[in-house]
Amino acid sequence: xxxxxxxxxxxxxxxxxxxxxxxxxxxxxxxxxxxxxxxxxxxxxxxxxxxxxxxxxxxxxxxxxxxxxxxxxxxxxxxxxxxxxxxxxxxxxxxxxxxxxxxxxxxxxxxxxxxxxxxxxxxxxxxxxxxxxxxxxxxxxxxxxxxxxxxxxxxxxxxxxxxxxxxxxxxxxxxxxxxxxxxxxxxxxxxxxxxxxxxxxxxxxxxxxxxxxxxxxxxxxxxxxxxxxxxxxxxxxxxxxxxxxxxxxxxxxxxxxxxxxxxxx
Numbered sequence: 001x002x003x004x005x006x007x008x009x010x011x012x013x014x015x016x017x018x019x020x021x022x023x024x025x026x027x028x029x030x031x032x033x034x035x036x037x038x039x040x041x042x043x044x045x046x047x048x049x050x051x052x053x054x055x056x057x058x059x060x061x062x063x064x065x066x067x068x069x070x071x072x073x074x075x076x077x078x079x080x081x082x083x084x085x086x087x088x089x090x091x092x093x094x095x096x097x098x099x100x101x102x103x104x105x106x107x108x109x110x111x112x113x114x115x116x117x118x119x120x121x122x123x124x125x126x127x128x129x130x131x132x133x134x135x136x137x138x139x140x141x142x143x144x145x146x147x148x149x150x151x152x153x154x155x156x157x158x159x160x161x162x163x164x165x166x167x168x169x170x171x172x173x174x175x176x177x178x179x180x181x182x183x184x185x186x187x188x189x190x191x192x193x194x195x196x197x198x199x200x201x202x203x204x205x206x207x208x209x210x211x212x213x214x215x216x217x218x219x220x221x222x223x224x225x226x227x228x229x230x231x232x233x234x235x236x237x238x239x240x241x242x243x244x245x246x247x248x249x250x251x252x253x254x255x256x257x258x259x260x261x262x263x264x265x
Contacts, residue, residue, distance in 0.1 A: 004160040004161065007160045007201065007207070008110065008136070008160065010198060010201070010202065011110075011158050011201075011202060012110055012111050014202045015087075015111045015114060015202075016111045016112070016113040016114065018062060018064075018114075019062075019087075019088065019111060019113040019114040019116070019117045020113050020117075040053060042063070043061070043063075046065055046066065046067050046068055046182075047067055047068030047071045047230075048068050052068075052094055055093075055094070055097065056089075056090055056093045056094065056121075056125070057089070057093065057121040057122075057124045057125035058121075058124070059088060059117065059120075059121055059124075060088050060089045060090045060093055060118075060121045060125075061088070061090045062087060062088050062090075064087055064153070064154060065090070065091070065153040065154050065182060066153065066154040066182050066183065066184055066204070066234060066255040067153065067154070067182025067183075067230065067255055067256075067257050068091075068153075068182065069091065069151040069152065069153055069180045069181055069182045069257060070091060070094055070095055070098070070151060070180075071257075072180050072229050072230075072257055072259060073095075073149050073151055073178070073180040074149075074178075075095055075098035075099060075148075075149055076098070076099070076148075077098070077099060077100040077102060077103060078099065078100065078102040078103045079098075079099050079103050079104075079148035079149060080099070080103060080104045080105070080106070080146065080147045080148050080149075081095040081098075081099055081103070081104070081105045081106070081147065081148065081149045081150070081151060082105075082106050082107075082108065082140070082142060082147040082149070082150045082151070082169075082172060083095065083105065083106070083107040083108065083150075083151050083152065083153075084108060084137045084140075084150060084151070084152035084155055084156065084165070084169065084181075085108070085109055085110075085137055085152055085153070085155025085156070085158070086107025086108060086109050086114075086118060086132060087107075087109060087114055087118065087153075087155075088114060088117050088118050088121060089107060089117075089118035089121050089122065089130070089132065090153075091151055091153055092105045092106075092107040092118070092130050092132070093105075093121070093122075093125065093127060093130065095151065096127055096129050096130045099129060100129075101128075101129060103129055104129050104130075104131075105129060105130045105131075106130075106131055106132075106133060106142060106147070107130065107131070107132040107133070108132075108133050108134075108135045108136075108137060108140060108141060108142070109132065109134065109135075110134070110135060110136045110137070112134060115132050115133070115134045118132040119132050137152075137155065137156070137159060137165050137168065138159060138161050138164040138165055138168060139164075139168065140168045140169075140171075140172050142172045143172075144171055144172065145171075145172070145173065145174045145175070146172060146174070147172050147173055147174065147177060148173075148174055148177050148178075149173075149177060149178055149179075149180065150169050150172065150173060150177070150178070150179045150180070150181075151179075151180055151181065152181040152182070152183070153181070153182045153183075154182060154183055154184060154204055155183070156181060156183050157183050157184050157185075157204050157205075157207050157208040157209070158201075158202075158204060158207055159207070160207065162209060162214075162217050163217055163220065163221065166179075166217055166218050166220075166221035166223070167221045167222075169221065170221045170222045170223060170262055173262040174262070175262055175263065175264045175265050176261070176262065176263075176264035177261070177262045178259060178260065178261045178262070179218070179223060179258075179259065179260045179261075179262075180229075180257065180258070180259045181257070181258050182255065182256070182257050183208075183214070183255075183256060183258065184204045184205065184208045184234055184253055184254070184255055184256075185208055185209060185210060185211040185214045185253075185254055185256050186205075186208050186209065186210045186211065186252050186253065186254070187210075187211060187251070187252055187253070187254050188251075188252045189210075189252070190205070190206070190244075190247075190249050190252050191247045191249055193243055193246075193247050194206055194241075194243055194244055194247050194249050197241065197243045199241045199242065199243055200241045200243050200244055203240070203241040203244070205240075205241065205244060205249075205253055208253070211228075211231075211254065211256065214256075214258070215228070215258065218258060218260045219260075221260075222262065222263075223260030223261060223262060224260065224261050224262075224263050225259070225260065225261045226258065226259070226260045227258070227259050227260075228256050228257070228258055229256075229257040229258065229259055230255075230256065230257040231254055231255070231256045231257075232254065232255050233251065233253070233254055233255075234250075234253040234254055234255040240253075
């Protein structure tokens with residue numbers, strides 16, 4: 001089995017356990033580091049309002065994000081939105097309110113139990129304009145040029161093939177469409193112990209790219225006007241794997257919101 005498949009299988013297993021309520025993810029670890037918080041104060045730090053949190057189905061917020069990409073996506077009524085790594089559905093459900101009854105939201109996640117949980121949440125909430133598809137973000141199960149906006153929340157860092165992710169996003173967007181992602185990047189090199197740690201990989205850190213490399217990957221996929229909309233030190237607020245704390249590498253991690261546009265040709 002290739003290293004790429006090993007990584008995918010490990011991520012799928014860990015986040016599958018989280019979907020089933022048997023584990024903790026998103027940089028959480030055992031010991032003194034708390035699991036990802038879903039309380040209002042923590043979510044407000046990420047850019048979610050109390051009104052938004054009250055509007056989503058119970059169980060849709062697992063506290064796995066590092067920002068609110070919808071805050072900058074300028075989603076309009078009637079549009080089609082694609083959520084990469086949609087998890088239990090929090091951002092997809094919020095997007096559904098923006099696109100309205102004439103619009104559509106598609107969530108894609110590679111973890112079967114996470115897709116099942118999101119579908120259950122959609123059924124509970126009566127969402128008729130949201131669907132969740134099982135698939136990898138490196139091989140999106142959507143047609144060429146079929147979506148107006150793509151969002152993603154702390155997921156792309158987990159991919160072992162980030163160029164492919166951004167290429168697939170570019171393919172799926174209509175001309176004039178936009179990509180808005182919240183993600184974790186590195187502001188400096190991290191110690192080998194962190195880079196080689198599966199805990200740190202599943203925790204969204206060991207697989208993260210440098211800030212400069214991340215932006216360059218978006219540009220190389222074909223996106224124009226690539227911009228960092230927000231940036232903050234993640235270590236100040238986010239839960240960190242034990243190895244990151246032990247290696248004193250918390251200041252190497254930043255949470256960013258990045259926007260790119262597919263030129264309207």
